Every structure is written in structure tokens, then in C-alpha cells.
Amino acid sequence: MAKTAVVGRSDKILCFLASGFRIYDAGDAEEAKEAVKRARADGCDVIFVSPEVGEAIEWADKKYGEAVTPAVIPLPLPSGEDAMKRLTSFVERAVGADILAND
Amino acid sequence: MAVIRVNPTRMELKKLKNKLNTARRGHKLLKNKCDELMKQFLDVVREAKVLRRKLESSLRGVVEEFEYAAAETDPRVMTEALLLPGFEGEVKTTTRNIMSVIVPEFHPTATGPESRGGASYGYAFTSPSIDAAVNEICGATEDLIRLASLEKESQLLCAEIEKTRRRVNALEYILIPQYVETIKSITMKLDENERSNLTRLMKVKDMMLEGKRAGEQK
Known part of the structure; x- marks a missing residue:
């Protein structure tokens, strides 16, 4: 069995612990990386990264992007506009244009 | 388009024709694979977008509740209450094969404190807002794990589509035209050789006939 983790400022993400x-x-x-x-070393397959340290996502995409696990994804919090941009960038890379912009 | 440097022989022509057939078959297969991957990818991204929007709006409440609780509770009490969870969420990871792309699927095994006999902290000194925030997150855990599966799947499919499209384009615009050009050039060269042979034979025949006629006249 694999674990799940949340990376971010502990005062913001403490409620995920319970x-x-x-x-x-x-x-x-840097700390987020x-x-x-x-x-990952502790056996977490699902790692959420909070928007305050969202830059670590780009690094994680390069490091773990081709691997099946872990899934390092932005935590879906209201301040995380970059997370939606990340999905849009996947569409742009695959299709060539953001054809799901109006969805 | 540059022609491949090969000897203009029938053997090479046959080899190139076989290679061209294989390249055309591969191109067709890869194009079909790319189309199917694209279909799956767009479905996954649509679902991920909807789920992310839903989670963003539901976790907005969690953030507010938690901030409210943090404001009205002593930070030490709050940390103490949440520091030792009664259970640890685990996921079972399985894989699925989509057009030879291996994608993970995460299945949560425990989704909330109620699955392990209730919250791990006492209600006496904590704010009710913490209970609301924790319950909200527990309710959303399954969706969070599903979102992780979908986003990882879309990431892997996107990389595979890029790779496959590059291969399709390389076959369509480089390899196949090169083979076609080379086959054309070899065919022209062989035809030229054949014409030259034929002309030589006709010339030799004419010379022999002339020689024969000259012999008869003498």
C-alpha cells in the first residue's frame, strides 16, 4: 500500500493531517523539492503540492513526468490558478491549441 | 527531398519497395494510435477539469473553516489535536494499459476517521470549525485521489501523443517521401540503362545487317 502526502506550509495544510x-x-x-x-522516499504515490510552493511542480514534472508513480499534482485550492494552466498546457502540447478553453 | 544514396540495382529497388510498404503501414497504425490517444486524452482532461473546479469550490470552505478555527483556537492546542491522526490514508496503486501507455489508478483504502472509529482528538478544547474542515476533507479524499489519477493519466497521455505525432510526421514528411524519391530515381536509372542496352543492341543488329548486305553485294 502506498501513502498520500501534502507538501506546503504546515500552518495551511495541517487539516489534511487529520x-x-x-x-x-x-x-x-527549494524546500518543497x-x-x-x-x-517519494517514504513511499508516497500521491503527492499534492500547495499553491504557495507551486514552482516545485515544474521541477517534479521534469523529474517524475515520465514515471507511472508518483503523481505530483497541485493541491486544488482556490488560489491555485496555475493548476488549471498546467492542464491547459497539457492540451496545448498534445493538440497544438487549447481546444477545451470554453469547457 | 534528398535521395538516399544506394546502388541503383533491382535488388535495392525491391528492398526499398518493401521498406516503403512497411513505412506506410506503420504510418497508418501510428496515426490511428494518435487519434485514439487523443480521444482518450480529451475525455480525461475534461473530467479532470470538472473535478478540479468542484474540489476547488469545496476546499474553499475548508480553508475558510480552518482559518476561522486557527483564529479562535490556541495554535498549540490546534497542533496537538491534529498532530497524531488516528489513521493514515493509504492508496492501492494499479496500472491500466491505454494503447500501450501504462497509466496508474489510485484506489483509496480508508477515506475518513469514521472508517477507523472516529476523530483522533477530543472535542473539549478544539473549535467545531476544525471538525467541519476535517470532515469536509475526508469527504473530498476520494475525489482528490481520483483527481491525482486523472491528472497523472493526462500527463502521461500528453507525452505519448507528442511522441507519436513526431513519429507520424517523421514518417509522413521525411521517410516516406525519401523512399518514394529514391525508388523513382532507381527506376529512372534502370529504365535508362534498359533503353541504352536496347539502343546498343539495335545498333549492333543494324551493323550486322549492313555487314551482311555488304557481303552479299560483293
Whole structure:
């Protein structure tokens, strides 16, 4: 069985701890990268990254993008507009244009 | 289009014709694969977008509840209450094969404290807003895990579509035209050789006939 984790500022993501997620404290993008590495080493297959340290997602996409696990994805919080842009960028890369812009 | 440098022989022509057939078959197969991957990819992205929007709006409430709880509770009490969860969420990871792309599927095994006999903290010193936030997240856990599966799937499918499209384009615009041009050039060369042979034979025949006629006249 694999674990689930949330990476971000601990005061913002503490409530995820009581819901069964492991939390990894990270104040900036560099710490978030280290936290993602630690989460992976601890056997986490699903790693959510909070929007405050969202820059770590790009790094994780390069490092783990081709691998089946882990899934490093942005935490769906209201402040995470970059997460939707990430999905849009997938469409643009695959199709050539964002044909789902109006969906 | 540059012609491949090969000897203009019938053997090479046959080999190139076989290669051209294989390339055309591969191109057709890869194009079909690309179309099917695209169909699957767009379905997955649509679902992921809908789920993300739904989760964003439901977790908006969680953030508000949690901030409210943090404001009215002593931070130490709050940390103490949440620091030791009664259970640890686990996921079972399986894989699925979509047109030879291996994608993961995550299945949550425990989705909330109620599955392990209730919350891990006492209700006496904590704010009710924490209970609401925790319950909200527990309710959304299944959707969060599903979102992780969908986004990873879309990432892997996107990479595969890019790769397949590059291969299709390389076959369509480079390899197949090169083979066609080379086959054309070899055919022209062989035809030219044949014409030259024929002309030589006709000339030799004419010379022999002339020689024969000259012999008869003498």
C-alpha cells in the first residue's frame, strides 16, 4: 500500500493531517523539492503540492513526468490558478491549441 | 527531398519497395494510435477539469473553516489535536494499459476517521470549525485521489501523443517521401540503362545487317 502526502506550509495544510494525509512542511520552492523527494522516499504515490510552493511542480514534472508513480499534482485550492494552466498546457502540447478553453 | 544514396540495382529497388510498404503501414497504425490517444486524452482532461473546479469550490470552505478555527483556537492546542491522526490514508496503486501507455489508478483504502472509529482528538478544547474542515476533507479524499489519477493519466497521455505525432510526421514528411524519391530515381536509372542496352543492341543488329548486305553485294 502506498501513502498520500501534502507538501506546503504546515500552518495551511495541517487539516489534511487529520484526514490521513502525511504532511511535509516547506516554506519555499527549494524546500518543497526536498519535501517531494522525502515523500517519494517514504513511499508516497500521491503527492499534492500547495499553491504557495507551486514552482516545485515544474521541477517534479521534469523529474517524475515520465514515471507511472508518483503523481505530483497541485493541491486544488482556490488560489491555485496555475493548476488549471498546467492542464491547459497539457492540451496545448498534445493538440497544438487549447481546444477545451470554453469547457 | 534528398535521395538516399544506394546502388541503383533491382535488388535495392525491391528492398526499398518493401521498406516503403512497411513505412506506410506503420504510418497508418501510428496515426490511428494518435487519434485514439487523443480521444482518450480529451475525455480525461475534461473530467479532470470538472473535478478540479468542484474540489476547488469545496476546499474553499475548508480553508475558510480552518482559518476561522486557527483564529479562535490556541495554535498549540490546534497542533496537538491534529498532530497524531488516528489513521493514515493509504492508496492501492494499479496500472491500466491505454494503447500501450501504462497509466496508474489510485484506489483509496480508508477515506475518513469514521472508517477507523472516529476523530483522533477530543472535542473539549478544539473549535467545531476544525471538525467541519476535517470532515469536509475526508469527504473530498476520494475525489482528490481520483483527481491525482486523472491528472497523472493526462500527463502521461500528453507525452505519448507528442511522441507519436513526431513519429507520424517523421514518417509522413521525411521517410516516406525519401523512399518514394529514391525508388523513382532507381527506376529512372534502370529504365535508362534498359533503353541504352536496347539502343546498343539495335545498333549492333543494324551493323550486322549492313555487314551482311555488304557481303552479299560483293
